[in-house]
Amino acid sequence: MSFVNLNDIRVSYDGKQNILEHLNISMEKGELVSLLGPSGCGKTTTLRVIAGLITPNDGSFVLDDEEMVKVPVHKRNFGMVFQSYALFPHLTIAENVAFGLKLRKISKAEMDKKVNEMLAVCGLEELGSRYPKQLSGGQRQRVALARALVIEPKLLLLDEPLSNLDAKLRVQMRIEIKRLQQQLGITTVFVTHDQEECFSISDKVAVMNNGVIEQYDTPEMIYRYPKTKFVANFIGFENFFAMEQVAGKEYRSGEAIFETTYEQAPAKELVATIRPDDIEIASTEEKNIVNGQVEVRTFLGKSYQYEVTTALGKFLVNGNDKQIYETGEKITLTFPKEKIILLENK
Ligand SMILES: Nc1ncnc2c1ncn2[C@@H]1O[C@H](COP(=O)(O)OP(=O)(O)OP(=O)(O)O)[C@@H](O)[C@H]1O
Ligand SMILES: [Mg+2]
Numbered sequence: 001m002s003f004v005n006l007n008d009i010r011v012s013y014d015g016k017q018n019i020l021e022h023l024n025i026s027m028e029k030g031e032l033v034s035l036l037g038p039s040g041c042g043k044t045t046t047l048r049v050i051a052g053l054i055t056p057n058d059g060s061f062v063l064d065d066e067e068m069v070k071v072p073v074h075k076r077n078f079g080m081v082f083q084s085y086a087l088f089p090h091l092t093i094a095e096n097v098a099f100g101l102k103l104r105k106i107s108k109a110e111m112d113k114k115v116n117e118m119l120a121v122c123g124l125e126e127l128g129s130r131y132p133k134q135l136s137g138g139q140r141q142r143v144a145l146a147r148a149l150v151i152e153p154k155l156l157l158l159d160e161p162l163s164n165l166d167a168k169l170r171v172q173m174r175i176e177i178k179r180l181q182q183q184l185g186i187t188t189v190f191v192t193h194d195q196e197e198c199f200s201i202s203d204k205v206a207v208m209n210n211g212v213i214e215q216y217d218t219p220e221m222i223y224r225y226p227k228t229k230f231v232a233n234f235i236g237f238e239n240f241f242a243m244e245q246v247a248g249k250e251y252r253s254g255e256a257i258f259e260t261t262y263e264q265a266p267a268k269e270l271v272a273t274i275r276p277d278d279i280e281i282a283s284t285e286e287k288n289i290v291n292g293q294v295e296v297r298t299f300l301g302k303s304y305q306y307e308v309t310t311a312l313g314k315f316l317v318n319g320n321d322k323q324i325y326e327t328g329e330k331i332t333l334t335f336p337k338e339k340i341i342l343l344e345n346k
Contacts, residue, residue, distance in 0.1 A: 001065065002026035003187060004155070009059035011045055011211075019045050020211045023059070027204070032181055032188040034198040037208030038234070043191040044083065046208075047157050050189060052076050063155065079148030079186075081141075081161040087132040093143050094119065094128035100151040114150055121180065122146040137164035142173070149180060156181065156188040162197065174201050195235055199223065207231045227266070228344045232273050238316045239279070243272035243342060251342075254312050259287045259337045267344035276305060276316040278339035281325070283332040288340075290315075290333045294325050308333065 004027035011020040020042050027033050035043040048054045050061065052073040061068045068076065079100075087096050098115045106114075119125050122142040132140055141164050148156060161177070162170045178201040181188050192198045198205055199219040206216045207230075215227045226232035229240060243251050243258070245265045251258045253272065283289045292310035299305075303318045306325060310333070317333060325331055 001062070003029040003031075003064055005060075005062040006046075006050070007060045007062070009046075009049055009056045009061070011042075011049060011054065011056050018211060020049070020056070023211070023213060025206055025213070025216065027187060027189075029187055030182075030185045031203040032178065032190060032201060033204045033206065034190045034192060034202040035206050035208055036192060036195065036198045036234070038193060041208040042211040043193075043208060044159055045211075047080075047082075047159050047189060047191055050155065051078055051080055051157055077151065077154050079151055079153030079156045080159075081144045081148050081157070082159045083163070087140055087143055087147075089132050092129050092131055093124060093135070096132065096143055097124075097128075097146045097150055099147060104151075118146045118150040121149075122176070138166065138169055141165060145173075145177070149184070149186070152184060153186060156186045158188065159191045160193075161190075162192075170197070177201065207234060209234075225341065226273075226343060228346050229271055229273070230346065232341065232343055236275070237273045237341070238276055240271050240273050241312045241315075243270045245270075249337075256290055256312060257287050258335060258340060260340050260342065261338055262342050266342050269345040271343050271345040273341050273343060274335055274339050276318040277303075278336065279315060279317045280334040280336065281306075281317060281319050281323070281331050282334065284334050288335045288337060290335070292331060292333055294327055294329045294331060297325065297327060306331075 006023060006025040009020055009023040010018055012018050023046065035046055037043055049056050052071060055069060094115055097118055098111055101111050101114060119128050122145055124142055124146060127135065127139065141161060145161055162173050165173055174197055202219055204216060205219055205222055206213045207222060209230045215222055215231045222231065223235060226235060226237065241253050243253050246252050249260050249263055251260055290310045290312055292308040294306050295309050296307040297304055303320055304324060306317045306319060308315045308317050315333065
């Protein structure tokens with residue numbers, strides 16, 4: 001059995017609408033798992049279930065072979081940083097960080113040592129004697145993180161812990177979180193709606209939509225092989241087009257025939273997708289080509305993007321600056337077979 005097991009969790013706040021449904025997550029010890037999804041999909045609710053702040057209507061949560069649903073919050077020994085990282089305003093930064101340790105019976109000297117180490121790790125060593133209101137939003141966020149980490153929690157729960165930091169600090173801090181999490185071997189659930197942030201640090205990602213996990217896999221697998229249209233869309237695929245199987249790896253969309261890598265169609269209701277970077281302009285084969293006309297050209301910096309009208313619909317295609325196409329120009333697109341992804345159309 002895995003270290004963390006959420007089994008068939010259901011949550012309804014009002015007894016009518018399900019906010020989470022059939023939610024399953026398993027994690028190994030020391031893993032960092034992210035919950036990724038749009039606003040309102042149930043990420044914070046999932047974290048609240050794990051933290052013990054809400055009791056699920058159905059399902060179980062087993063941690064290290066112990067059923068947790070009935071264990072009260074304060075007995076769980078989890079570190080948490082929530083979206084609103086409440087610091088104690090009347091305590092200094094060092095006292096805030098020490099707070100979780102106060103409940104333990106450790107000596108003052110040991111406590112000071114741990115607090116100072118954690119302040120240093122989080123880049124707060126100069127600020128230990130200040131009060132929260134004397135800190136910037138980003139600094140407060142780091143205090144919240146230090147406070148959660150210093151207790152060496154069994155589980156670390158982070159709800160958008162970097163949302164108040166500027167872009168550069170955000171990247172630094174996410175590397176820092178990953179380093180600390182690995183070094184201390186802390187099993188971590190990280191909530192974000194930022195795809196790059198999530199993919200860069202996670203061992204596994206749960207992509208959520210409307211209270212349901214649509215895909216739970218490694219970042220690499222999700223990036224390359226999204227399973228549903230929602231997941232593909234969320235992680236930046238464009239260009240969705242109808243597809244039906246002809247025979248074996250051969251498929252059809254309208255009049256066009258496509259060779260793919262799928263011997264078996266992955267779903268009954270199929271849709272195909274391809275990234276704008278993966279479409280080639282020019283025909284190199286007989287199959288997998290679509291004729292079209294450039295409708296709009298935009299400059300992306302490292303490439304040009306074309307909106308191309310075809311018999312299969314509109315496609316976004318990225319081209320280089322070696323050959324630039326004009327609005328109205330007729331072009332042929334090639335869809336390399338290994339770049340065509342077949343999805344469940346939901
Ligand atoms: N206490 C509550 N009572 C009733 N409904 C709630 C409550 N808390 C959250 N919800 C609803 O549950 C759904 C999921 O909310 P949740 O906070 O889990 O979303 P989220 O994925 O964390 O979103 P965000 O990215 O905006 O933080 C939303 O539709 C929200 O309105
Ligand atoms: Mg939230």
